[in-house]
């Protein structure tokens with residue numbers, strides 16, 4: 458596999474954004490992502506659910522990992538834990554001019570139930586079964 462081939466990561470983290478600031482902060486993140494990610498052809502999706510973030514990022518491996526490093530230091534969330542990081546054959550999100558941001562509670566109800574059980578746990582203690590379940594719900598928001 459080419460060292461800097463197409464790569465996907467999915468991480469989960471706890472948001473520390475207050476409800477009053479949520480909309481503004483999500484708009485800010487979407488704006489930053491739309492510029493930066495487009496420049497580096499990074500596609501993906503950011504889900505906000507139960508005060509947690511789940512983000513998928515796809516692109517050249519070094520670009521994706523550098524971005525994760527930047528995001529990891531962002532004070533708006535904590536406990537960032539990678540639940541998927543692998544080379545991939547193709548993208549699940551085709552549009553890198555805009556990060557897809559999803560926080561519609563009705564769309565997220567299944568994921569929300571699933572996350573409720575782990576909301577108070579350190580995220581690096583999630584079981585492989587739980588990770589699989591979360592990945593399944595997240596996959597529902599793919600473009601293809």
Ligand SMILES: Cc1cc2nc3c(=O)[nH]c(=O)nc-3n(C[C@H](O)[C@H](O)[C@H](O)COP(=O)(O)O)c2cc1C
Pocket residue numbers: 486489490491493494503510512524527528529530531533534556
């Ligand atoms: C949950 C979360 C997801 C983020 N996703 C991205 C992203 O995909 N792309 C991006 O450029 N910044 C993203 N950010 C923002 C970066 O962490 C950081 O704020 C930004 O790169 C800083 O840009 P600035 O130095 O120009 O202000 C995210 C932040 C959070 C909290």
